[in-house]
Amino acid sequence: MPEPEVTVVASDVATARRLLGVVQPGTPTRAVLLGDAGDAAGLPAGRVVLAPGLAGQDPAAVGPGVAALVAGAGAVLLDSTQPGRDLAGWLSATADLPLVWQVDALRRTPDGGIEVERAVMGGSHRLTQRVPPGQPVIVLARPLPVEVEPGRPVVERSALSSGPSALEIVPLDPAAGGASRLAGARVVVSVGRGIGGRDQLGRYQRLADVTGAALGASRAAVDSGWLPFSHQVGQTGATVAPDLYLAFGISGAVQHLAGMRASKRVVAVNTDPDAPISRLADLVIVADAGAVADELLRRLEEGR
Numbered sequence: 234m235p236e237p238e239v240t241v242v243a244s245d246v247a248t249a250r251r252l253l254g255v256v257q258p259g260t261p262t263r264a265v266l267l268g269d270a271g272d273a274a275g276l277p278a279g280r281v282v283l284a285p286g287l288a289g290q291d292p293a294a295v296g297p298g299v300a301a302l303v304a305g306a307g308a309v310l311l312d313s314t315q316p317g318r319d320l321a322g323w324l325s326a327t328a329d330l331p332l333v334w335q336v337d338a339l340r341r342t343p344d345g346g347i348e349v350e351r352a353v354m355g356g357s358h359r360l361t362q363r364v365p366p367g368q369p370v371i372v373l374a375r376p377l378p379v380e381v382e383p384g385r386p387v388v389e390r391s392a393l394s395s396g397p398s399a400l401e402i403v404p405l406d407p408a409a410g411g412a413s414r415l416a417g418a419r420v421v422v423s424v425g426r427g428i429g430g431r432d433q434l435g436r437y438q439r440l441a442d443v444t445g446a447a448l449g450a451s452r453a454a455v456d457s458g459w460l461p462f463s464h465q466v467g468q469t470g471a472t473v474a475p476d477l478y479l480a481f482g483i484s485g486a487v488q489h490l491a492g493m494r495a496s497k498r499v500v501a502v503n504t505d506p507d508a509p510i511s512r513l514a515d516l517v518i519v520a521d522a523g524a525v526a527d528e529l530l531r532r533l534e535e536g537r
């Protein structure tokens with residue numbers, strides 16, 4: 234059985250090197266570099282394909298070219314930035330391939346399959362997943378800092394270029410907004426585990442509508458399935474810098490603060506006066522999140 238080749242797809246050499254560090258040494262590897270090649274000749278891969286014509290962030294425009302370049306790979310690794318996630322999602326959806334994420338180690342199994350290790354449950358546990366031989370897989374990697382020896386790859390150049398985008402963007406929930414609205418939002422209404430459940434979301438959604446805010450969320454709310462990942466604020470989600478950040482039922486873990494500490498004003502609603510977010514907030518309202526949201530809504534809707 235032929236050994237599965239692992240192909241990393243990256244927009245620059247440094248990212249490609251980090252992604253290659255996820256792969257067990259000795260595994261046949263290929264790197265596809267989109268955009269600026271930099272110093273590709275020292276990458277620790279067997280082959281490097283330079284594809285400057287495939288630079289760009291629209292997955293539907295660059296996806297067909299990338300799919301042609303990674304054809305035949307046992308695993309395709311991309312990094313967990315927004316463009317990497319978008320391209321991984323596109324490749325997975327169009328070729329109907331499984332997608333695994335948060336992977337920080339990948340190796341071959343003796344039977345020719347692939348095994349990945351990933352952090353789960355907020356990083357507190359590790360999960361090993363096996364992909365059977367013959368099943369290609371798309372992998373979103375979360376590289377750990379590892380030193381990789383330079384290599385002497387065969388470097389080729391691809392003439393493939395991006396085409397017109399055939400992507401029709403259909404918002405899952407237009408009123409709720411997502412990453413695109415979060416990025417430039419002047420007001421963010423953000424919800425955490427403390428709101429109590431998905432069935433409580435309505436009032437915060439309405440509050441966001443009334444104030445023209447984007448709806449954000451903590452990872453706990455996203456992991457609980459209350460909102461899609463595109464709403465997550467923090468280290469592994471969106472970074473926001475609004476004029477006003479309203480945090481309902483969010484404790485203020487350091488990973489959450491990493492994504493919103495540039496907010497000009499922070500108002501936190503929390504039943505715990507000592508929640509860590511109170512150290513950053515300009516105003517802490519010690520009360521039930523739902524009650525405060527309802528009162529705020531009532532006043533706003535009355536035009537006060």
Ligand SMILES: Cc1cc2nc3c(=O)[nH]c(=O)nc-3n(C[C@H](O)[C@H](O)[C@H](O)COP(=O)(O)OP(=O)(O)OC[C@H]3O[C@@H](n4cnc5c(N)ncnc54)[C@H](O)[C@@H]3O)c2cc1C
Pocket residue numbers: 355356357424425426427428450451452453454465466467468469470481482483484485486487488489492502503504505508520521522523
């Ligand atoms: C590698 C890694 C990356 C991570 N990345 C992110 C990230 O990008 N974004 C992120 O948010 N987290 C991230 N986390 C998770 C983070 O550590 C926290 O677990 C998470 O932010 C907690 O979410 P929370 O504040 O909603 O929940 P909790 O910490 O459970 O806090 C809930 C809060 O609600 C309050 N509360 C309870 N009831 C009420 C009520 N009725 N009214 C008002 N308040 C109430 C509680 O007092 C508490 O302060 C990451 C973790 C790891 C390990």
